[in-house]
Amino acid sequence: MTDTKTDVVLFGTGMVSEVISVYLDRYSDLNVLAYTVDRDFLPEGGTFNGKPAVPWDEIERHYPPGSVSLLGPLTYKGLNSVRRDRYLEGKAKGYAFASFIHPDCHINTDAIGEHCIILEANIIQPFASIGDNVIIWSGNHIGHHVSVGDHCFIASQVGIAGATTIGPECYLGGQAGLVHGITLGARCAVLNAAVVKANLPEGSVVSGEAAPIKPFPSKRIAHLL
Template sequence: MKVLVFGDGPFASLVWYCLKHDSRHEVAAFTVEGDFLSKDRHNDLPVHAFEDIEGNFDPSKTAIAVAIGPHDNNRVRARLLAQVKARGFQTISYLASRAIAWPDFKLEENTFIFDGAVIQPFATIGRNCIIRSAVHVSHHVRVEDRCFVAAGACVGGSTSIGAGSFIGLNATIHDNIEIAPNCVIAAGSVLTRSTEPGGVYAGVPARKLRQS
């Protein structure tokens, strides 16, 4: 089955490279929304407008990796994934060979877990999540759908990360924390208490700055 990468920015390039060198998937092309189509090739592969993609690829024989970052609390990636599925395309996920996850870990749709990440026993990662390099997800952690956890973040045991949340570079989340949906935890922050929905938190210890 051929694979398309949705996006043509740096993160899409990263996903393309990882799939090319560390998976069984063959990436055939990139696709973007027509309003953002600014070039016809990316990484020596064609770029197609998503609105016209069926003219080049049969949905029953093609999967799409929605390689979009945490824009608008991950809502852009969620919207595009819904459109991909509505058009009849399949989806893929990626677990790096250099990541550590236990045999009973379940990899959900359009979730990407990069090199050096550690997913401990009893931890769960939801649909449409991005877990970047060297992230540590401790035992019994629950990461809900459409979250983005940036490189080097450490999430303590039995913590819950609500849907749509963003955890910044090298952030530390203490054990038994409840991060409410759509929160932003800034890079380098140390979160020691649970959060309110949609809050932006930063500092050591992290304090609420504003609503996202």
């Protein structure tokens, strides 16, 4: 980190914004100057986390382009469409967007797009590429020659085998697994713990099955544990 910090306005006033604010404060050269959110979700009193919170439709009046960068929204709401739309709106207004990559990552590619948030303990292997406006939560493996499209959200403990292509606006839930060399079309939703072994057409939903509860108590297997 440098002595000079870049001022950012963070989009969102919820728990995830609180979490990302801590990461930025501890591990980045970004200074959260204020928060913004759609007017219907503006917090009472116009403050959040001890700093100003302004409506998105007035952000240019309070923090004009060139004076700050933007970061967020930090959400997969609407299958990433909310984050996509606000990102495109912000660019149309003339704002630059910041990125955050946690220092405790092993990233072996330079092909990382703009406005990406990559949290700790991620492994991204050589020849992988990450698009614009992508959020990658903690502890994932993204294999060699994988392509992740724009506006995707990858939760935690996801394993993506090499040479897999993930289309734009996809959501990969926690502990999902994708085998080698497959292609996911745009706006696919791979839910928690699902395993994908074949190509998915655009807009597909894949859900894993919960393990059934066994019809005997845990004391019966105590000698095994």
